[in-house]
Amino acid sequence: MLLTRITAFIWTSIFAIALWFPLPALASNYPPPLSYSNAELTGKDFSRQILVGAEFANSNLQFTNFGDADLRGTVFSGSVMTKVNLHGADLSYGMIDQANLTGVDLSDAILVETILLGSIFKDTNITGADFTNAILDGAQVKELCAKAIGINSKTNIVTSDSLGCQ
Incomplete structure (x- = not known):
């Protein structure tokens, strides 16, 4: 009988403490990355959007507008990106490997x-990149x-210096 009362007291205490000191919501405040992998997105407008960590792998992105978008950590692996507007976009820490950037x-x-x-x-226009x-x-x-000219307006880095051109 005494053991039952002690066990009940312990569980009641734990429950009361949990009410007073709730655990932080771990991942519930952060949405999962957007996935547009293998998508047909020709001509879409993603300009000025925050797409941090989004996935566009193996997608058709021809004529798509990502001007001034926040694309840090975004994956464009294997995508067709001909004639895409990435003017002023932040693509830091991303993956744009095996992609066709013709006319970008x-x-x-x-x-x-x-x-x-x-x-x-x-x-590809890389002026100020x-x-x-x-x-x-x-x-x-x-x-x-061979075509590196300009200075990036946000980082003040000379394009040819950032490429290690001689």
Whole structure:
């Protein structure tokens, strides 16, 4: 009988403490990343949106507008991104590997520590883009250095310096 009363007291005490000192909501305040992987998004407008950690892997993004969007940590792996507007977008810490960036506007974009291996940069505007510590292969660096001009308006980094051009 005494043991039953002690057990009941302990559980009542634990319940009362939990009411006075609730645990923080761990992940409930943070929505999961948006997933647009394998999607057909030709011509969509995502300008000025906050899309941190979103997934656009293997998507068709031709003519899509991401101007001035917050795309930090976003994944564009294997996507078709021809004629996409990324002017002023923050693409830091993202993955844009194996993507077709033909005719893309990357002017004034931030690509700090972004993985860009295997991506195509034909007719890409990189005026004022910041590639600081971006992961590129030697051929990509050579191609981008040939057209690297300008200073990023947000980071004040010279494009050619961020690419390590000689």
